[in-house]
Amino acid sequence: MAIVSDGARRAGESIRVVSEFADQFLAADADGADFTFGNPHERPLAGLVAAIKAAAEPNGNDWFAYKSSVGSATAAVAASLGAEMGLPVAADDITMTQGAFKAIALAFDLLLNPGDEVIHPKPGWFAYAPILAHRGYVGVHTPLDPVSYDLDIDAIARAITPRTRIVVVNSPHNPTGRIYSRARLEELAGVLDAASERIGARIFILSDEPYRRIRFDGAAFTSPAAVYPWTLIDYSYGKILLSPGQRIGYLALGPLMPEADRNALTAAIFPVQTALGWGFPDATMQYAVPELETLSIDIPALTAKRDRLLGALKQWGYRMVDPEGTFYLWGDAPGGDSLAFARRLAERKVFVMPGTLFHCPRQYRLCLTATTEMIEQALPAFREAAPA
Amino acid sequence: MAIVSDGARRAGESIRVVSEFADQFLAADADGADFTFGNPHERPLAGLVAAIKAAAEPNGNDWFAYKSSVGSATAAVAASLGAEMGLPVAADDITMTQGAFKAIALAFDLLLNPGDEVIHPKPGWFAYAPILAHRGYVGVHTPLDPVSYDLDIDAIARAITPRTRIVVVNSPHNPTGRIYSRARLEELAGVLDAASERIGARIFILSDEPYRRIRFDGAAFTSPAAVYPWTLIDYSYGKILLSPGQRIGYLALGPLMPEADRNALTAAIFPVQTALGWGFPDATMQYAVPELETLSIDIPALTAKRDRLLGALKQWGYRMVDPEGTFYLWGDAPGGDSLAFARRLAERKVFVMPGTLFHCPRQYRLCLTATTEMIEQALPAFREAAPA
Numbered sequence: 120m121a122i123v124s125d126g127a128r129r130a131g132e133s134i135r136v137v138s139e140f141a142d143q144f145l146a147a148d149a150d151g152a153d154f155t156f157g158n159p160h161e162r163p164l165a166g167l168v169a170a171i172k173a174a175a176e177p178n179g180n181d182w183f184a185y186k187s188s189v190g191s192a193t194a195a196v197a198a199s200l201g202a203e204m205g206l207p208v209a210a211d212d213i214t215m216t217q218g219a220f221k222a223i224a225l226a227f228d229l230l231l232n233p234g235d236e237v238i239h240p241k242p243g244w245f246a247y248a249p250i251l252a253h254r255g256y257v258g259v260h261t262p263l264d265p266v267s268y269d270l271d272i273d274a275i276a277r278a279i280t281p282r283t284r285i286v287v288v289n290s291p292h293n294p295t296g297r298i299y300s301r302a303r304l305e306e307l308a309g310v311l312d313a314a315s316e317r318i319g320a321r322i323f324i325l326s327d328e329p330y331r332r333i334r335f336d337g338a339a340f341t342s343p344a345a346v347y348p349w350t351l352i353d354y355s356y357g358k359i360l361l362s363p364g365q366r367i368g369y370l371a372l373g374p375l376m377p378e379a380d381r382n383a384l385t386a387a388i389f390p391v392q393t394a395l396g397w398g399f400p401d402a403t404m405q406y407a408v409p410e411l412e413t414l415s416i417d418i419p420a421l422t423a424k425r426d427r428l429l430g431a432l433k434q435w436g437y438r439m440v441d442p443e444g445t446f447y448l449w450g451d452a453p454g455g456d457s458l459a460f461a462r463r464l465a466e467r468k469v470f471v472m473p474g475t476l477f478h479c480p481r482q483y484r485l486c487l488t489a490t491t492e493m494i495e496q497a498l499p500a501f502r503e504a505a506p507a
Numbered sequence: 508m509a510i511v512s513d514g515a516r517r518a519g520e521s522i523r524v525v526s527e528f529a530d531q532f533l534a535a536d537a538d539g540a541d542f543t544f545g546n547p548h549e550r551p552l553a554g555l556v557a558a559i560k561a562a563a564e565p566n567g568n569d570w571f572a573y574k575s576s577v578g579s580a581t582a583a584v585a586a587s588l589g590a591e592m593g594l595p596v597a598a599d600d601i602t603m604t605q606g607a608f609k610a611i612a613l614a615f616d617l618l619l620n621p622g623d624e625v626i627h628p629k630p631g632w633f634a635y636a637p638i639l640a641h642r643g644y645v646g647v648h649t650p651l652d653p654v655s656y657d658l659d660i661d662a663i664a665r666a667i668t669p670r671t672r673i674v675v676v677n678s679p680h681n682p683t684g685r686i687y688s689r690a691r692l693e694e695l696a697g698v699l700d701a702a703s704e705r706i707g708a709r710i711f712i713l714s715d716e717p718y719r720r721i722r723f724d725g726a727a728f729t730s731p732a733a734v735y736p737w738t739l740i741d742y743s744y745g746k747i748l749l750s751p752g753q754r755i756g757y758l759a760l761g762p763l764m765p766e767a768d769r770n771a772l773t774a775a776i777f778p779v780q781t782a783l784g785w786g787f788p789d790a791t792m793q794y795a796v797p798e799l800e801t802l803s804i805d806i807p808a809l810t811a812k813r814d815r816l817l818g819a820l821k822q823w824g825y826r827m828v829d830p831e832g833t834f835y836l837w838g839d840a841p842g843g844d845s846l847a848f849a850r851r852l853a854e855r856k857v858f859v860m861p862g863t864l865f866h867c868p869r870q871y872r873l874c875l876t877a878t879t880e881m882i883e884q885a886l887p888a889f890r891e892a893a894p895a
Contacts (some may be wrong), residue, residue: 122709122768123775124620126642130778158572163565171791173565177551183750184546217605217754217785224784228641232512233621246781253616253782254514254642295631321510362571364790366605379509387511389526390518390833393634394641396605396612401789403559 126253133248136475151468152493152500154485157446159361161490166414167360169257174406184244187389187399188215192408196369199412200352203331206374212381214388215405219329219355221398224250225370226325226351228391229384230284231256237325238278239287242268242294242449242477244327247287257282268295268440268449270303276310281318286311288343289327291334294484295449296433296442308347311479321349321380329355329368332415334423334444345371349380354430356408358446361416367404382465394443394446421446424487435505446455449487453506457483460504467500514641521636524863525583532853539856540881540888542873545834547749549878555748562794575777575787576603580796584757588740589801591719592733594762600769602776603793604840605754607717607743609786612638613758614713614739616779617772619644625713626666627675628867630656630682630837632715635675645670648866656683656828656837658691664698669706674699676731679718683837683889684830684864686722691730696735709737709768717756718745720803722832723810730821732761737768744796746834749804754791781891809834812875816882823893836873843876848892855888 121128131138145155171247177183200430201208216222223246233255239247241260251258261278264271274339275286288307290299307324315322326343331354334340344350355368370388372381393399399405429448432439439450452460457473457480464471474482489497509516519526533543565571581601589596604610611634615625621643627635629648633790639646649666652659663674676695678687695712703710714731719742722728732738743756758776760769780786787793817836820827827838840848845861845868852859862870877885 121616122618122771123614124618124623126620126757126782127617127775127779130782134778134781156573158569160568162568163571168563168565172560175556175559175563177556180548180550183555183748183752185544186752186785214895218684221784224782224804228512229515230510230512232514233643235512249778249782250784253779255621325782360571362847364574366785366787366789383510390522390637391641393522394514394612394637396609396638396786398752398784399754401754401792403791404789422594489860 129252133252152497170407170410173285174403189405212372219368222353222370291330291444298443315502324350330445338443348375446487517640518637521640540885558795558798562791577793583797600760610741610758677715679832686831712738718833726831736763834875
């Protein structure tokens with residue numbers, strides 16, 4: 120009899136392709152050019168270091184006592200999120216979490232029973248799957264538009280069944296960098312309203328927004344929460360501060376949500392945070408939130424890296440998406456086999472992420488957190504591997 | 508149709524008594540004597556503050572990159588845990604977690620399918636229940652000896668069914684302060700070995716040891732992992748450092764576990780940590796672990812508080828357990844109604860935890876993290892409320 124649980128086995132299967140990639144490619148030489156995960160390759164923000172140190176200095180006997188959501192953190196979030204959305208957000212609608220990862224698990228566990236279905240985008244983040252698979256929730260990969268990578272509203276409509284409870288919208292989108300327009304989101308809202316009515320159960324949007332503040336060229340951003348009342352927002356400080364090793368983020372109830380639904384979710388959040396093995400972040404990181412809200416990686420520098428790498432690739436015939444946000448580039452692997460492409464580049468110590476991790480084996484992702492030096496180092500290898 | 512999931516509802520029901528207690532009693536005046544949760548009431552350890560600040564100082568570009576278990580942390584844990592157990596512990600058998608809470612959730616999710624049963628002690632910690640209830644695992648409250656609060660091996664043997672997969676052993680025990688002897692643990696091991704054989708599935712021990720280093724009068728401690736190979740150990744730094752707001756602890760595979768089982772669990776840990784919404788602690792807290800291993804609250808001071816409060820209570824006729832470890836006192840509520848007792852004391856601004864939170868409505872718990880001043884302040888109220 121197997122010792123590990125069925126859920127553990129399913130979770131493992133759902134991320135096998137990620138583990139195999141890590142094992143195969145990420146013996147990455149220290150002198151390689153690393154375009155894989157969204158990790159820092161330069162010194163952390165000085166402001167982040169200062170904020171953590173300041174937050175470690177006790178200001179009361181209960182400084183390191185058990186903390187659920189700290190009031191100064193939820194107040195700061197409510198103010199900034201409300202300003203960004205142009206709608207009033209209440210601090211009580213914010214739950215601080217150990218990163219967006221935990222906020223996503225929290226949202227799923229709040230709303231889903233085993234067998235319930237979650238529509239999530241293909242290509243899309245690879246870690247929705249293990250959370251879903253572990254609990255016996257059903258992930259339904261639903262393709263984005265194959266050319267524009269915009270939301271394919273018809274594909275989402277077709278994927279809805281009586282068991283659908285959540286549609287994940289990730290904008291700005293990992294890995295394509297697309298930002299969805301308000302008009303498109305309104306179209307989606309209309310479909311979800313009608314479908315909820317039809318199936319007799321409310322379909323929620325989980326708006327996965329960790330890249331919300333990483334946008335290029337003044338691109339506008341609309342949260343689905345501003346157009347569809349039954350929206351939960353997850354956010355992480357790990358992207359804008361390039362510090363995913365410090366687990367701080369939140370889940371927010373959409374400001375337009377009807378009172379009864381808001382109250383039902385609010386009452387369930389503490390028990391589910393507890394059931395997740397205490398999903399609230401470290402006290403220090405919560406105290407730091409007002410300061411973290413003022414910090415950002417260097418977006419103009421990121422834009423310059425995007426322009427340099429994207430410009431070179433397109434000039435050499437690579438078919439790439441023009442990203443409006445995130446720190447990723449997404450495009451077609453020359454020859455149509457992203458694993459072969461990744462292997463070829465790895466021989467030149469250039470490490471990219473094959474689309475197999477996103478259920479899109481013909482595409483690949485590049486992460487722009489690589490340094491300018493890494494980009495210059497990698498360009499000859501990209502040029503050599505360019506489409507014929 | 509209800510919006511929140513069945514699991515969320517079950518988790519909420521399982522801790523309703525805790526939430527109601529918090530709502531009812533913990534409008535606690537700032538000048539009250541607080542003997543409720545295991546929270547600090549004095550300034551944090553200076554060494555802890557210094558360790559966090561030092562760990563926030565970057566030593567590499569990847570300082571705040573995604574971290575699973577950090578090698579320097581698991582090495583420090585393996586060395587100290589091995590020394591305490593007198594058995595070699597491998598760093599690879601340690602997974603760093605966001606506190607013991609997350610380690611417990613991880614252990615359950617590694618081993619349990621919905622419907623599987625976990626035997627856990629009554630009285631006992633109230634947060635096993637919401638984790639179990641949320642996933643549809645079945646908690647089986649099994650009484651300790653009603654007089655000595657020792658493990659009742661016969662009661663455990665009787666509680667075992669074909670669905671039993673885990674027996675939780677919590678020593679030193681919250682709330683009674685009992686530490687179980689090696690002989691008693693060997694008896695339990697024998698029962699579990701025979702039962703595993705009989706039901707055709709391996710029953711594991713989860714050794715919940717966050718109070719392992721908080722012991723009085725030189726009391727010895729034996730981990731179940733030293734006598735039963737199929738043991739997982741969870742540990743938290745939140746007790747010994749009195750800093751539960753900083754989420755750092757670990758899950759360790761018992762050093763005697765057979766290789767095949769060890770490998771099966773090891774392979775499953777990363778996927779389940781991922782499915783928990785990333786259960787690994789903040790980078791800073793992991794870097795601090797070697798330093799945290801050298802720190803402790805003042806055990807002689809804690810012992811003095813135990814002696815003062817326990818001595819007074821016993822002198823006035825209270826029937827109390829003599830704790831060998833933890834920072835709790837446990838005893839019979841005068842009149843046999845712990846809620847009435849807690850209410851009566853609360854009127855005097857003395858806050859205790861009624862046994863209703865531990866499924867033992869006739870007993871109550873006192874937490875010795877209260878200050879000496881709080882103890883002195885509370886003694887007249889305890890004297891007044893003493894058994895007739």
